[in-house]
Amino acid sequence: MAQRIRKARLITGVYWFLGFEFFVGFVTKFWPGPTFFGPAYAEKFVDWGYHPNMRFVVGALELTAAVLLVIPRRESRFLGAALLVLVLTGAVTTHLVDDAPFWQGTSAPIHWVIMMIVALANWPADWRDVVPPWSRRGAAPARTAI
Numbered sequence: 665m666a667q668r669i670r671k672a673r674l675i676t677g678v679y680w681f682l683g684f685e686f687f688v689g690f691v692t693k694f695w696p697g698p699t700f701f702g703p704a705y706a707e708k709f710v711d712w713g714y715h716p717n718m719r720f721v722v723g724a725l726e727l728t729a730a731v732l733l734v735i736p737r738r739e740s741r742f743l744g745a746a747l748l749v750l751v752l753t754g755a756v757t758t759h760l761v762d763d764a765p766f767w768q769g770t771s772a773p774i775h776w777v778i779m780m781i782v783a784l785a786n787w788p789a790d791w792r793d794v795v796p797p798w799s800r801r802g803a804a805p806a807r808t809a810i
Contacts, residue, residue: 679733679741682778686730686748693723712758725751738786739794745783752776
């Protein structure tokens with residue numbers, strides 16, 4: 665029993681750590697000046713060929729995904745990881761096209777693989793578990809076996 669509790673706490677800690685990492689990503693995207701990652705993200709996005717305000721969209725997606733990762737439900741963790749897979753696919757592609765130095769281009773692919781693992785680990789048994797159907801009375805209709 666104690667070993668199960670330790671394992672559950674470790675897994676929860678990993679999700680909180682990943683959520684914190686992407687929360688830091690959100691903060692740095694919204695930060696107006698230089699960050700500890702280098703120049704301001706407004707400048708970086710322009711250098712990459714994007715509009716400087718695109719950083720707000722990416723930052724908001726990272727914040728949303730970070731919050732979803734720390735909610736202790738498989739469905740929300742799946743949605744957060746799937747959202748980050750999409751965001752990180754764009755980041756990996758940008759760093760490949762940009763010919764970034766090796767040390768700058770390694771974080772996105774590593775986190776992409778981690779988020780793929782998280783998404784697969786939290787894969788829902790049925791898509792209706794992730795997005796429940798709407799009904800008029802507010803209750804989800806009963807599911808029938810197919």
